[in-house]
Amino acid sequence: VQPGLTSVVNFTVPSALTAEVICCRVVGESQGFSDGEEHLLPVLSDEALVERSLSLTLDKEGVTKVRIDTLLSSPAARHRSLTLELTTHPAWAAVAALPSLTETDGCLSAVEWASRYYALALGLETLRRCPAIQEVVTAKSEEVEVWEKLRTEGFRELNPWLTQAERAAAQTRGLKNLFNEPLTDARKATALAKLQNYRNADGGFSWYPGMPSSPHITSEIALLLSRVVCLTEQRDGVHLLHQVLDHLQSVVKESQERVKAGTYLSDAVALRYLRACTLSGRKFERAEKKLLADLTERGAKLPMWEKSVLAGVLQSVGKKDEALLLGKSILEHTVVRSDLGRYFDTARAARSEKSYCLLTQCAAIDALQSLGFEKECEEMRRWLLQAKRAQMWETSTATADAIFTLLAAPVEVKDSVLRPTLSLPEPSDTPLLFTLSQGKKILVFNAPSQTDT
Known part of the structure; x- marks a missing residue:
């Protein structure tokens, strides 16, 4: 190498090399002097994790x-492994998804802070009602220590197996942090304070700071806050919820005054507002009653999401006959399969690129279970769980709706009126038995009584 210049050195590595790391040592020598460096280089596979x-x-x-x-069955598959995940209650799938809503990375909008507050509040309530879950998470967190040992420099981001391990470790750490009561309490207070700072002077919320208040965003936040009030005993967000509902009430009254001028309030905003009122126990005044009457009159022609939310609102205010009629209409637009469960097969069920029919599915379950269609709701929950293939559903809004749907169960409060409440499975001493076999050979079993079968 000439003085002051650099050079590239190429060398070949035998294809039969089985080592995962090779040591590369470079030595420079001159008369009476030598110097060198060595580095560990990872040998990366060209295989992809499928x-x-x-x-x-x-x-x-x-x-x-x-x-x-x-x-x-793929002939090219090597390093095969099999993971069997079982749960005795769909509520645990919702609990496992809570940490995905608590992250602050890129948290810039009011809806994101409201979702974070919502998830932290539900996580705290879950821990207080089911303390045994902390022991399960603590035991699972021991796996994180194993993954930490695999974090060799150069492997963490490039090796697909370690990437998978890192994802599993991150999920476990998220659950462990979520069920750390002092930490979660502090994070929840921070999320609520951040959310309050995003509120505009007129009481509403905008898409992002500096923009005018949006009834769409404000109603989404009102619904999230009302779910916390409904499912938990935490009241730190009640004052903010009342302020938000007061703002939406003024929006409703203003829209009703402008009907003759051709200005109408979005059905989605109106229904979120009415549902937030029923979940938080807020009584309907003249404006809300008129709004509900207008929506009920058009109920048969509404799309599935709007019809489902309307059915839930009608049931909550004691109009069960009207709600039951809408519930039967909703079921007529669904199909059921033994492997997938019950789902919507109609263009009237709102779809999006990421959420498909998730929001409509959740709204329908919320309404139908309050009307006593338990068998149909179980079938719809099965489809909802099929749509969850990772830590969360495709969007934070869909995840928040799905969590509420899986954790909430209707309880009678007065005059056959049902109200959602947090429902967690009771710990059971009866194990879930399974046997994994290959032909007549038993590979895995989880109960001693099965060893002789």
């Missing part, structure tokens, strides 16, 4: 047989 999933639902007693040989 994950295949197969869902199964155990909804009745008996033996359920599932073929898994198709998952590992």
Whole structure:
């Protein structure tokens, strides 16, 4: 190498090399002097990690047989591994999704801060009502220590297996932080303070700071805050909720005065506002009653999401006959399959690129379970769980709706009126038994009584 210049050195590595790391040592020598450096270089595989999933639902007693040989049938597949995840109650799928809403990375809008407050409040309530969950998370967090040992420099981001391990470790850390009561309490207070700072002088919220108040955004936040009041005993957000509902009430009254001028309030905003009122126990005044009457008159022609929310509102205010009629109409637009559950198969169920029919599905479950359609709701929850393939559903709004749907259960409060309340499964001493076999050979079992079968 000439003085003051650099040079590139190429060398070949045998393809049969099985080492994961090679040591590269470079030595420069001159007369009477030498110097060198050495670095560890990772040998990266050209293989890609491919994950295949197969869902199964155990909804009745008996033996359920599932073929898994198709998952590992590719001749090019190496380093095969199989993970079996079981849960005895869909509520735990909702609890596992809570940490995904608590992250602050890129948290710039009021809706994101409201979602964070909502998730932290539900996590805190879950811990207080079911303290045993902390022991489960603590035991699972031991896996994080194993992943920490694998964080060799150069491997963390480039190796697909370690990337998968990092995702699992991050989810476990998120659950551990969520069920740390002092930490979660402090983070919840911060989220609520941030949310209050985003509120405009007129009481509403805008898309982003500096923009005028948006009824759409304000109604979304009102619905999230009302769910916290409904499902938990935490009242730190009640004052803010009342202020937001007061603002929306003024928007409703103003829109009703401008009807003759051709100015109408969005059905979505109106229904979110009415649902937030019923969840928080706020009584309807003249403006709300008129708004509900107008929506009820057009109920048969509304899309599925609007019709579902309207049915829930009508049931909450004691108009069960009208709500039941809408509930039956909703079910007529669904189809059911044994493997997928019940879902909407109509263009009237709102779709989006990321959420598909999730928001409509959640609204329908919320309404139908309050009307006593428990069997149909179980089928719809099955489809909702099928749509969750990672830590959360595709968007924060869909995740928030799904969490509420899976955690809420109707409880009678007065005159056959049902109101959602937080429902967590009771710990059971009865194990969930399973056997994983290949032909007649038993590979895995989780109960000693099965060793002789």
